[in-house]
Amino acid sequence: MRKRLAFPVCAVAAFAVFTATACTEAEVSEDGAWSPSQPIEMVAPAATGGGWDTLARTSTRLLDEAGLADKQFRVINKPGAGGAIGWAYMAAHSGDPHKLFVTSPPMLLVPMTGQAQNEYTEYTPIARLATDYMVYVVPGDSPITSFDEAAEQLRSRPQSFAVAGGSSPGSMDHVAVAGASLAVGADPTELNYVAFNGGGEAMTALLGGHVDMGVTGGGEATGLIDSGKIRALAVSAPERVESMPDVPTLTELGYDFTFDIWRGVMAPGDLTAAQVEYYENLFSQLVELESWKVESARLGWVDSYLGSADFAQFLDETNDEFAEILDEVGLARNAGTS
Template sequence: MTKTHVSPGTPGSGPARRTPGFRAAAVGAALPLVLAACGSGSGTAEDGTWAPTEAIEITAPAATGGGWDTLARTGARLLEEEGLVDQSVQVVNKPGAGGAIGWAYVAGHGGDPHKLFVTSPPVLLVPMAGNSDHDHEDFTPIARLATDYMVYLVPADSDVETFDELAAQAESGEFSVGGGSGPGSMDHVALAGALTAAGTDPASANYIPFDGGGEAMTSLLGGHVDAAVVGTGEALGMLESGDMRAVGISSPERVEAVSDVPTLVEQDVDFTFDIWRGVMAPGDLDGAQVAYYEELFAELMDTEAWQEESARLGWTDAYQDSEEFGAFLDDTRDEYAEILTEVGLQ
């Protein structure tokens, strides 16, 4: 079974990348909507443009050290360092329930243009499993930024050398695999899909959920689980330190940042899985506010600093503006429904 949910572009060449002149044109087109909002966007100028009037807050719906936290903190730091914002950018962590705690927090700030959150497949998968009161339609898509992949980790001294060996151990039910998302969500689906492709019944695996990939790796280091499945960017520090080894990666081809890690496909496991990463906001933002943020993140991605960080973290640029990202989310939810059914998680 091969499932690839995104066809990522090459770095810097994501679809419909905006030019610096886009914001003025987009805001001009959105002006009637802004005027109709009747003051809903504090910070809206007479010409219809909008800019933040207070600190921007980016929520990472997980504990520190995971993929959401890495994206939020990298984005916040570079937005300030590159001088792209006049206000400060703050990161808050709202871990729990596979992301649902953080989404509930953001949903409680409907219409607030100073609240953002980072997102990835769990915003679709967790609600599909019935574990969140909010789904992606409750929020405003801002931009898709990048694509990452999953790595399958074991301790450096583990006897497991290949993904087939990991699958064989997992089939026993006594070999535990930690992940940074809840049952039926991203990490679990990435494990279950790979195990199915390797000829192992995913229901036999002992999957242990944690609040983020950082916690899953901490548990692996402590010997509390036997393996872990997390995003490549999350695992780089542990791989570089030599504390862990990756026995496979879910990319269609090898990733430069971890070029020594074989793909699942190379190991005759016909499965790929990519982690799209993006930014969303509370519901009910107006056109000028959306235009400000989608162009802001497009400008961020054009900086050399972002390109260097992306390469270091193993990310591939895959920009989509608000409208494109919203359509992508709708389509991807349908794809995930098929995968969950195929691996017996729905």
């Protein structure tokens, strides 16, 4: 049925432009399966060097190296407004099956604070791939040597103790440090949170001495931690992370707070079932690759694969949970952009 419906679209387009004979019908096989007919854009809604960029480049590189996709991937960075620029770009390409984007908690959090116009429900969930955790870090030469010392700074001088994050106010990094502040007995509404366009920029600011502490995904910080350029004080995981075995969790330090960074892939809205199935199968094969498992271990990612339908349900449930978190730490919901 899908093939018969596709034919008139191609026929009409052919009257307008001869080359339109290579349109959607050509991508659908006799059995109704779909495959891409041109290179696939993988959009990272942030600058290079952060968690979204790392996920986009790692996943597409491994897919290309394994030859799993019918067409090659191209990573496109669309930084700005905590991800909103990239999401608006994807929303403008509804129905385009040759564009995907990587996603994580800001996809839900940023619209809640009125800083993005596009809700997660406007897009097509493809797969959740992994889970990461937040790590609280200071420069390698910082006089702060433990999270307890950082906690004291958050309590005693929150407005002068600057904390950098790679997402906009009210989004993932902000919630991660505000929640930790609440857990240590500090006032999260007094927090001096400095937002950057991605974890890479936040870490650059930290290394440059422009802020006192940073919060970022464990995968983004591993290399800098190993090099000694930054010092990890604590991680937001429920238990110690394999890639950072010497870094204590907040909970073992006596602070009742955890925060996980789920990482996944979405597409523009209005994809067909065949298009969703193609990408869902593609990413289910990715997470079984030995190369993916090696890279995941190196980056501190924990396997948490969900297919399209389960990922959609997870997003609905997590959206409700995040709404409660924002209320709990005193961050305004739907506050507008003024």
